[in-house]
Amino acid sequence: MLHIFKTWLERYFADEEAVLVAVLLVASVIILVTLGHVLAPMIAAIIIAFLMQGMVQRLNGWGIPHNLSVTLTFLVLTCSIFLSLVFVVPALWRQLINLLNETPRMLVEGQNLLLLLPEKYPALVTELQVKELIATLRIEMTQWGQSILSFSLTQLPVLVAALIYLVLVPILVFFFLKDGEQMINWLSNMLPTRRPVMRKIWMEMNLQIANYVRGKVIEIVIVGGISSITFSLLDLNYALLLGISVGLSVLIPYIGAAMVTLPVAVIGFFQWGWSNDFFYIMLAYGVIQALDGNVLVPLLFSEAVKMHPVAIVLAVLVFGGLWGFWGVFFAIPLATLCKAIMNAWPTAMLEERPAIALDTGEKFANE
Structure with missing residues (x-):
């Protein structure tokens, strides 16, 4: 068991940059949680x-x-x-x-x-x-x-x-x-001058986080604005409140749309009952959700990293529980960061080791 642990440490923490990245990550989490x-x-x-x-x-x-x-x-x-x-x-x-x-x-x-x-x-x-x-x-x-x-x-x-x-x-x-x-x-x-892992993570995350955060803000504004205007035109009570709720619901993939459907349906039902107006408002709400998922999201997040729905829900639960609203907002970028670190870290180490081994072999042959 000790040999396995030692081998694992040598594989992932033999380079000083790997240790520095780990220290920076741990320090960042501690600072965010405590301060x-x-x-x-x-x-x-x-x-x-x-x-x-x-x-x-x-x-x-x-x-x-x-x-x-x-x-x-x-x-x-x-x-x-x-x-x-x-x-x-x-x-x-x-x-x-x-x-x-x-x-x-x-x-x-x-x-x-x-x-x-x-x-x-x-x-x-x-x-x-x-x-x-x-x-x-x-x-x-x-x-x-x-x-x-x-x-x-x-x-x-x-x-x-x-x-x-x-x-x-x-x-x-x-x-x-x-x-x-x-x-x-x-x-x-x-930071050290030689930092290939940090540079690779930074280049990937700078693009991904920029695309995600700006795209998500644009999506919130568009969906919230269109929902508020649509609810107002259909004379639904609390149109602005419900419209903003629909806009903010896009922060939580899959779950947000399901959660905000209930207040829209309840308020529409108590205002009109089982009438045509109620079905019109639910139809309009369904069209907005369909356009958001099938038109707006592909346009805004065409370069986003593909992640499994289970990973997205897990990220929302974990980071939302740690940091509340901002944790939910940045759940996908933070999950993308974790993915980028896991992808860049071993690859960088393995890319450098063959070159080191080759240099060592050549020196031995020359001697």
Whole structure:
């Protein structure tokens, strides 16, 4: 057993770069787990700067100087934040309050519908079972309401921190866009000059993460915008709230679409019942999901790494459990990073060993 472990160490950690990569990975995970909440503004700024870097590069390609390109990109970002705070957030908040106020009425109607089941299907459902289900739902809803109330009271400091982030994060984004290349060069100077594994991983991940993150943001905006407009045209209540939920659901492959279908169907049912309007809204929602999966995703992620659905779901569960929203958002890039490391690490080691063995053989023959 000891011999096997020693052989494994010699195979994957004989090179000093392999040890350095392992140390950097472990240190990064420890920093994110222990200091993630402290570094949240910095991490958010890096992510936003990474998203906006494509616009800066596009403006540079048109012959616009770098500083002016950064300034124009920063103005687009600040205007987007301002418009969201002035128009989108208040409307979203009003619809959320209205939904919470309508929840008791919807629960009463749902209770009445459940009580009709024993009359229509006495062989399948009894009245006692329905009453037990209603009592359980009441307990769950009471606990849910208490959780919302306690959350709103305990998260007041978070609101203050959010106001600070609104000022701090844009400033950090500006400097990351302006001096990002110098920062990367400074960090690279601290690493060994000979780093084939790091270079291979970086080249692959820089392309994959850029394509995925920017494409995912574009997908969220398009799907959320089209869903909100479609729901509004069909006079569905809480159209903006549901539209944004549909847009954010694309963050979780396979699972997100299934999860957001329930609130869309429930609100549509309590608004119209089993009518043509209800079937129209569900048909429109199905068309949006079909176009997203069969048209938009292939266009935006044509260069994405192909991963098995089981690996994607596993990545969402693991990284989402570790880092919440950002873990879900970056689940696929992080899984791609793990895949790139596993592919690059042994290949780099095996590519170098034949050359070393050949040189050693030639020296022995010459001697």
